[in-house]
Amino acid sequence: MTASVKVGVLNDMADLSDLDDGATGPGDITDWLEREIGILRKSGRLTAPVEFVHAYGLGLPSGTAEAVERAYRQLADAGVCLIVGPAIGDNALIATPLAEELRIPTINWAGAERARSRYMFHHQVGSHEDESLVMARHMAWLGARRLGVVYDISPIGTRHLKYLQDEAGVLGIEIVATEGLSPMADDAQEQVHKVLDKKPDGFVYLGLGLSASPAATALAHAGWEGPKIMNTAGLRGYHGDFARACDGWFYIDMHSDSNRTLQAVMAELGAPPQRALATAKGHDIGRLVAEGLARAKDFSREGVRVGLEQVKWLPAAEGEEGTLLGFGIQDRGALKGRYLVVRQWLDGQSVEVSSLN
Known part of the structure; x- marks a missing residue:
């Protein structure tokens, strides 16, 4: 045998x-x-x-x-x-x-x-490296030229930030504020308000995702209505109440309807x-x-x-x-190939988004 x-x-x-x-x-x-x-x-x-x-x-x-x-x-x-x-x-x-x-x-x-x-x-x-490029290009396609960023103080968050900064420089996008937070943070009010004080026209979250919902909640409470995007932290929307907490956010996913x-x-x-x-x-x-x-x-x-x-x-x-x-x-x-896909959480559903990336 x-x-x-x-x-x-x-x-x-x-x-x-x-x-x-x-x-x-x-x-x-x-x-x-x-x-x-x-x-x-x-x-x-x-x-x-x-x-x-x-x-x-x-x-x-x-x-x-x-x-x-x-x-x-x-x-x-x-x-x-x-x-x-x-x-x-x-x-x-x-x-x-x-x-x-x-x-x-x-x-x-x-x-x-x-x-x-x-x-x-x-x-x-x-991908800590590829996702940030896709996010920067999508925000540029949306017309955002001044990005504010909150990110996890961790190997994941800092790696994403480096590649976002590099691609933003290539695209002529200014990153006007960056604020780090604990990957386990359950409150991001202070960091989000510091970023908004710099008057960004686009908002980015980078990290594992446990701190993403607090960041999204703080942004919503501030009444900010510009385009906002997160990395594959947005995949957490497939479980629990995350999708509704992050309603309207673009994010990077791994599947396409096509x-x-x-x-x-x-x-x-x-x-x-x-x-x-x-x-x-x-x-x-x-x-x-x-x-x-x-x-x-x-x-x-x-x-x-x-x-x-x-x-x-x-x-x-x-x-x-x-x-x-x-x-x-x-x-x-x-x-x-094109294994990363931009999607958006809308009314609890994940919707694929077309872009010029």
Whole structure:
């Protein structure tokens, strides 16, 4: 009997203390991995049984770097040949040197372009670098020439700010005020009012998103009515009351209504429109893992690393129609093409927005 292939799933959004009776908790994508592996098994391209090994470490910003490292090493000790995770950019940066030290091919699904290396593959769920360019260009298209910014004081927020400043300089946009706040802030009145004192004609939020709703609330209370945009922090609108708190905000998303691969998967699953993002993301991560295993000549860690490098030119469910998935010998960024999409929260619904980006 063929030995099972062990795949680790590192969940940096949950801690064992948060879980009941072995539940997988928030941030788990095992169902999608199983679905895409099952498709290749039915086709005969992947015959070895796959065993999933889970590790939980509540990472930044609400947890610790140590928890992420502990979870990663737990999976390494379990003998996995591939790790999927982390999902938060700050934690992906923590895991990258571990992937190199332990030589375990790893696919993070976060926004940190710097979380790439020989063994660290990157499935971009947003981008600290690319998103800010798209935001700056969209604000320029809207006619905003003086931007005010509030941002998380964190690797995510400061990285976004740097790239926003760089692109604003290229476009001739002035950033008239920047105010930092804690990623865990539940009040942003002071920072927002300091920015508004500089009379911007466009407003930007940059960060993980826990502080986005307080910033949006403060802006609404101030009665400010100009164009406002946030990075993929706006994806939090798919849960809870965030969408209504951020009504009218443009934001960067990962799915487009025009993507035929996404529409086909949603039709097959009978998924409602509210599940479009989760479907696109889950499908693409699952397919990368399944194809990487199917293309590996053996299931050693080196074999799987080489297998992932052979994954190329697959139609992605994320992004606009024509976006592709794949890696390469020195290519660790999975998504190619227009994978970032400008959308807007209106009356609790996400609406795709056309622009000249």
